[in-house]
Amino acid sequence: MSPVPVSLPFADRSAAGRGLAERVRPLLRTDPVVLALPPGGVAVGAELARALDLPLDVLVVRRLTLQGAAGRAPVGAVTEDGGVVFDDSELARRRAAREELSRAVRSERQELDRMLKAYRGGRPGAPVAGRDVVVVDEGVTTGATARAALRWVRRHRPARLVLAVPVAAQSAVAALRGEADEIVVLTAPDNFHAVGEWYRDYERPTEADVAALLEERAGGRPPVRPVRITAGEIGLDGDFTVPETVRGAAVVALGHGRAHAQNRAAADTLHEAGYATLALDLCTPQEWEAAQGVPDIGPDELGERLVRAVEWLRSATGTTGAVGVFGAGAAAHAAPAAAARMPRTVGALAVLGGRIDLAGEELPGVRVPVLVMVPGGESFVWELSEWAAGRMGGPVELRTAPGAEGLLGGTAEGRLAGEAAADWFDRHL
Known part of the structure; x- marks a missing residue:
């Protein structure tokens, strides 16, 4: 175990991953x-x-649970090769019928097969024999899932097996010591x-989020x-x-969460349209953490x-x-505020969601073409966007955000928004 002083709670999973990277780096050789x-x-x-420039794959483990008087208690786990790791003490206590x-x-096993197809999209799993393998989870409570994952990897003969988690129960860490070479x-x-x-x-990532992260490290992005x-x-x-x-060239300006599937998809679509693209979080993880949400900036x-990002x-x-x-x-x-300050540098704006009316006194200085995409059903935001549009000095077009009807996943909605922005930039830059 390698506990170190950290700022808690973690801002998000990305911040936790960056903290783990520096602890894991010296352990890897092969x-x-x-x-x-x-x-x-x-x-x-x-x-x-990403921090260590390593390939990434998913390791799917499904908890095996049985319905009982005390609810659904885990009695083991199923791994992606179909193997089962049982909790013998829990099985004995439950006296489950065969x-x-x-x-x-x-x-x-059926659900596990479905998840693998959704996550990998038909790609084969990463080979692990003879390699240093880092098994990562967001945290460990009992250790049952981590144990099954580590035993699956061990059966495939890695050179070294490392378990890396941001936070864990002390009892779980103690129980897992014999399962990995390093924790x-x-x-x-x-x-x-x-x-x-x-x-x-702690917003739960969707299957689309997971698939997009895997595709990125697999070379699909x-x-x-x-x-x-x-x-x-x-x-x-x-x-x-x-x-x-x-x-x-285009800047994709976000308050936070450039790694989320919808935001990545929008930036990727601009890249595919021929734009050198900078996707940037305008708030730091520390600011987001201190505010426990959107910082008051x-x-x-x-x-x-x-x-500064445009420059x-x-x-x-x-x-x-123009950018x-x-x-x-x-x-x-922030987009209209920057456009008002850089009238010869920022040539067009596209805005998705948010409150452009908060730009206030900056709005009359915006003289470039602006596309405003408002999520469906948000009539209050639409009215505020109309008010802001009336104060701007250039052409403004308001639309309902593509995919706002909620029938598409985050990645699909992001791509549609990116396509709308790319089309707008093609017409006006």
């Missing part, structure tokens, strides 16, 4: 690979894999009850270069991609951070033309 347990462990593992146990195993855990609190208590943002943009004394984290043929400050992108790409800005969510009002 062709390492990261295997993450879905759904939450994949978001942690993806950030670790038929009931067989039905539960069949059911979990890295950032904190094992005395008052541990549930994994979710140790994350500020464009090569991403992590960057840090300096704005005053603040360091902002971003992802920078450059297509083979560059037709323009005004349009002046967020707009100035976005100005960085122009310098990085060597472009002399497109796509603002979303908590960063939406």
Whole structure:
């Protein structure tokens, strides 16, 4: 176990993954690979894999549960090769009938097969024989799932087996010591009850989120270069991609969550349309954590951070033309603020969700074409967007956000929003 002082709770799974990366780095020597347990462990593992430039794959384990007087208690776990790891003491206590146990195993094997297809999209699993394998999860409560995962990997003869988790119960860590060569855990609190208590943002990743993270590390996404943009004394984290043929440059400005599937999909779509793309979180993880949600940072400050990002992108790409800005969510009002301050540099805006009316006094200075995409059913936000549009000095088009009817997954909605932004930039830059 490798506990170290950390700031708790973690801002989100990405922050936890970055913390794990530096603890895991010195342990790896032989062709390492990261295997993450879905759904939450994949978001942690993806950030670790990105930080260490390692391949990432999913390791699916399904808890085996039986209905009883005390509810559904786990009695073991099923691994992706169909193997079952039983909790012998729990089985003895439950005295389960063989038929009931067989039905539960069949059911979990079917669900496991479905999940593998959804996550990998037909890709084969990563080979692990002879490699250093890092098994990652978002946390460990009892250790049952982690034990099954580690035993599955051990059967495939890795060179070294490492379990890496941000937070765990002390009893679980003690029980798992013989299952891995190394256990890295950032904190094992005395008052541990549930994994979710140790994350500020504990929104459950969707299957689309997991699939997108795996596709990125499998080479299905464009090569991403992590960057840090300096704005005053603040360091902002971003992802920078450059297509083979560059037709323009665009900043995707977000308050937080550039790693979420919908945001990545929007940035990828701009990249595919020929735009060198900088996807940037305008708030730091520390700010998000301290606020326990959206930080109270005004349009002046967020707009100035976005100005610095636009300047960085122009310098990085060597472009002399105008830049497109796509603002979303908590960063939406930063987009008009930056456009008002850079009338010769920002050539067009696309905004998805958020409150552009919060740009307030900056709005009359916006003279570039603006596309505003408002989530469906948010009549209040639509009215505020109409008010803001009336104060701007350039052409503004309001639309219902593509996919706002809720029939599409986050990735599909992100791609539609990215396509709308790319089309807007094509027309106006």
